Amino acid sequence: MRFKKKLGKRHFLVEGFEGEMQLLSGEEDILLKMISETDGDVLEIGTGDGVFIVIAALENPNKEFLIVDNGEWKQGGGLENLKNNMEKHEVSIKVRHGDSRILVPELNRQFGLIFIDGSHYYEVVKEDAVNSWKLLADGGLLVFHDFNQMHSGVVAAVEDFAFEVKREIRKFKDCSFAVLRK
Numbered sequence: 221m222r223f224k225k226k227l228g229k230r231h232f233l234v235e236g237f238e239g240e241m242q243l244l245s246g247e248e249d250i251l252l253k254m255i256s257e258t259d260g261d262v263l264e265i266g267t268g269d270g271v272f273i274v275i276a277a278l279e280n281p282n283k284e285f286l287i288v289d290n291g292e293w294k295q296g297g298g299l300e301n302l303k304n305n306m307e308k309h310e311v312s313i314k315v316r317h318g319d320s321r322i323l324v325p326e327l328n329r330q331f332g333l334i335f336i337d338g339s340h341y342y343e344v345v346k347e348d349a350v351n352s353w354k355l356l357a358d359g360g361l362l363v364f365h366d367f368n369q370m371h372s373g374v375v376a377a378v379e380d381f382a383f384e385v386k387r388e389i390r391k392f393k394d395c396s397f398a399v400l401r402k
Contacts, residue, residue: 259357289315
């Protein structure tokens with residue numbers, strides 16, 4: 221694993237990257253394993269500084285990565301850091317900038333894994349789930365981040381969506397992921 225400097229419970233600086241990786245300790249390994257073991261390409265909704273997705277692209281060169289992000293969460297970082305990290309590490313990731321509720325339905329392809337880590341509001345998470353499910357290949361994984369008591373909108377949206385599509389939610393110990401398999 222790459223050298224990380226902990227800034228807080230869920231914020232890390234990663235050597236050689238601009239910006240922060242905002243995952244709990246160990247979550248990056250779980251998500252990297254899911255990506256490597258899943259057939260198909262990867263869609264990430266909400267990327268922050270893009271540190272994780274660039275690492276994932278480096279470790280999975282045979283997969284195509286696409287990001288949908290509104291870039292509103294932070295001034296002077298976010299998509300600018302993503303662009304710099306992609307250039308520095310010579311990784312090609314397609315980026316669509318804007319509202320996921322508009323852009324995701326416009327995509328006309330399937331993905332093996334979709335990682336939803338954008339808004340924490342119930343309505344947006346639920347709509348992202350509905351739109352993403354349509355793009356998920358059979359057997360693919362829909363992975364939600366921040367499935368914990370601090371983000372009740374995420375929890376409620378994921379639970380409601382899982383009930384609607386008749387899927388069980390897979391959770392991990394000491395991790396804020398919720399996973400649905402199509």
